[in-house]
Amino acid sequence: MDHAAATPLDSRVFSAMTPYLTAEFGNAGSLYREGRRTKDAVDTARTTIADILGAHADEIIFTSGGTEGDTMALAGVARAYADKGRHIISTTIEHHAVLHTLDALKKEGFEITLVPVGQDGIVDPKEIERALRADTILVSVMYANNEIGTIQPIAEIGKIVRKYRATKTDLSSGPFFHTDACQAAGYLDLNVIKLNTDMLVLNGSKIYGPKGSGVLYLRRGTRMRPIIFGGAQEGKRRAGTENVAGIVGLATALQIANDEREKESARLEDLRHYFISRLTREIHRTVLNGDPTRRLPNNINVSILDIEGEATLLYLDAHGIACSTGSACTSESLDPSHVILALGRPYEYAHASIRFTIGRSTTRDEIDKVMEVLPEVVKTLRRISPITVSEDATGMSHPEAFAGEGLRVKATSKNYK
Amino acid sequence: MDTQDNKQLAGAKIDVINQYTGEKWYYSDIVKEHFFKPRNILLDAPVDGEYDATGMVGSPACGDMMNMWIKVDRDTGRIKDLKWKTFGCGSAIAATSMYSVMLTENNGLTVDEALKIKPQHIMVRLGGLPNRKIHCSVLADKAFQKTANDYYRNTGQNEKIVVEGARVIDDRLNITDKDIEEAVLEGAQTLEEVQKKLKVGVGLSEEAITDIEQLIRFYAEKYYG
Known part of the structure; x- marks a missing residue:
């Protein structure tokens, strides 16, 4: 139950890709027949994706995945408009592909404003509006969050950004609006006209397509400096021989996801509702992270208070159940999830968070199986735990345990008057 | 295979x-x-x-x-x-x-x-x-x-107490700045409350008391200010 991390390759996608992994090995840049055939395949894929996004084919740039798309959109566009302004707006709950690119841009002299989200995990468009300045060149807000699944009001924010741009005398000075839609694909409408975005990023590995495939939609009239140099592929914007099988696979996967979107979303929404209500009803002191309805149909993220996420994950894994956690223990940096902290929750909430992301193969039986096992696991681990976190906690439960360790947070001791 | x-x-x-x-x-x-x-x-x-x-x-x-x-x-x-x-x-x-x-x-x-x-x-x-x-x-x-x-x-x-990376405030009882910090984080706000928590106070020198009071103010400001 970790579909937000990776999805299995759809067999229909695999079939579509197979010829380009075997017989059709031509370089799409070659002029002879083999090359032309693969070029045709790439062109067809480009048109398919453009149609789904409501875009022009020349606005589609193939990438190696979500991270490259986000980096390219942010770094590429920021550098192209650096002479017009150096201010960039984003949010505190973005994926690291965005946040770390912004960190790098900060070192290049750009100024970054990260707008906070509410306790529901949703950004208030008015906050974005307030952050806009004459020198703002870029605004980046994810379509749906990868950890807690909350859906951001992209169309509304896009409208605000566009309106602001229209008030400027130099219309070519931005701001431009980027959205990371990797988690949203397959569940939400991706039409860039309706969404008012100038850039949108997708990848294959979240939609039952191949890993290492992705797309950056870049609206006509938005300039971008390449971040990868070499040949003239992708309209001189992304050099490198086309990953033909990946591109064909991505287009096929997106087509299937788009065709099945409404039906599958409705099915998963029912399952999500069932799962969340069982979790919160049957395991007391379990708190849902993020808005209960304005979230992806496949995302269930709860903090099971007082127990640590990695321990829960390992106990579940022993029962053959896969999920993920925002606990510091499994993260790259040993930092707890920045998304849960951004909700105004103490680190114990992040440490205790468990994410289940369901998908095409998930059935009600599987959820029942989790609910057979999980309450017992929680009981065991709560017996081991020395803490009792309050359900409306905003501060740490036992700050005194960290005395002398250079604690950097404010304490909210119950005893302190 | x-x-x-x-x-x-x-x-x-x-x-x-x-x-x-x-x-x-x-x-x-x-x-x-x-x-x-x-x-x-x-x-x-x-x-x-x-x-x-x-x-x-x-x-x-x-x-x-x-x-x-x-x-x-x-x-x-x-x-x-x-x-x-x-x-x-x-x-x-x-x-x-x-x-x-x-x-x-x-x-x-x-x-x-x-x-x-x-x-x-x-x-x-x-x-x-x-x-x-x-x-x-x-x-x-x-x-x-x-x-x-x-x-x-x-x-x-008390002589066996070891607190790493801390400054000793009272060497007879081996009370360190870390102990004061912990007492404040537990909710102590006055010298009396800290003394009660740490079981110190009897026979403490004027100097140590001033030191402890200063630390209480410092940590209270740091964590609750």
């Missing part, structure tokens, strides 16, 4: 794949044994005076927390019982479970001997831990150091 076998073999050994780095973690059978069946967990809230000393610490690296309790035989000075609880990951649970066994097995170590058990000794007994998880086991010996300090304070062996 060969490939299939290898796959199964590799698959059986990998316990966790880090969700961000893709790094594969392997846990030894001993680690798993202690993780799934931790020894010496404190199951019921202790009544006053049931244990001779207690200590709670948090890990600044990852935010884990651990609480420990000990009973010491007054005649032999050996640890009769060691109980613990943790808000921590699999490695922290396994390491502390093993640590609790090491301190209490074969009639128990004395508190002084127990303080010589280091994370690397736990590691050997566990059959290793993944590199990135070694720091998890450090919390067990830190919790014990604090528990031992509490024991020494309770039994008037």
